[in-house]
Each structure stands twice: as C-alpha cells, then as structure tokens.
Amino acid sequence: MTKIIIxxxxxxxxxxxWLAGGKVEDKGKTYYxxxxxxxxxxxxxxxxxxxxNWNDISEDKFNKIITLVEKCLYEHRAEYVF
Numbered sequence: 597m598t599k600i601i602i603x604x605x606x607x608x609x610x611x612x613x614w615l616a617g618g619k620v621e622d623k624g625k626t627y628y629x630x631x632x633x634x635x636x637x638x639x640x641x642x643x644x645x646x647x648x649n650w651n652d653i654s655e656d657k658f659n660k661i662i663t664l665v666e667k668c669l670y671e672h673r674a675e676y677v678f
Contacts, residue, residue: 598622600665600676616640616669620661627653629665640666 598620605616614633619626627650631642642662644650650658668676 598661598678600661600668600678602665602668602674605669605672614640614669617645618665620665622653622661625649625652627661629662631665631669633669640669642666642669 599622600618600620602616602618604618605614607614612635614635616631616633617629619628628645629642630645631640633640642665653661664676664678668674
C-alpha cells in the first residue's frame with residue numbers, strides 16, 4: 597500500500613502562486629516532496645526533498661507517484677491511497 601499525504605497547500609497572494617508539501621508512505625518508508633504552481637499554465641512542479649531517499653524507488657513507480665501527487669493537488673485532496 598502506498599499513501600500520498602498533502603500536509604500543506606496554500607496560495608501566496610504576493611507572488612500569485614501556490615505552494616504545497618507532503619509525503620509518500622510506501623512499505624514502511626517515508627518520502628517527502630514539495631511543489632509549486634506559478635499559475636502561468638505550466639502546472640505543478642513537484643520535486644523530492646532532500647529529507648527522504650528517493651533512490652530506492654523505480655523510475656516507473658516514481659513517475660506514477662508524481663502523477664498521483666499532481667492529481668491530488670488539482671483535486672484538493674489531502675490523502676490518497678493506492
């Protein structure tokens with residue numbers, strides 16, 4: 597089971613952008629991520645943070661997780677389990 601958790605998502609009026617952050621829990625490990633949406637039509641830019649070790653996830657699983665994180669952000673979901 598993999599769980600995506602969005603800990604925070606907020607709009608910064610001064611920059612007219614959105615910031616978000618959260619974590620992914622997968623098989624007893626926790627991976628942290630952060631994201632920004634500049635509202636210029638590029639969508640969410642999601643990046644792993646240095647707090648977690650993303651090296652042990654396959655590229656396919658990594659891409660799937662990033663896609664699901666983006667979907668959760670657009671849908672304003674706080675948690676998603678797959």
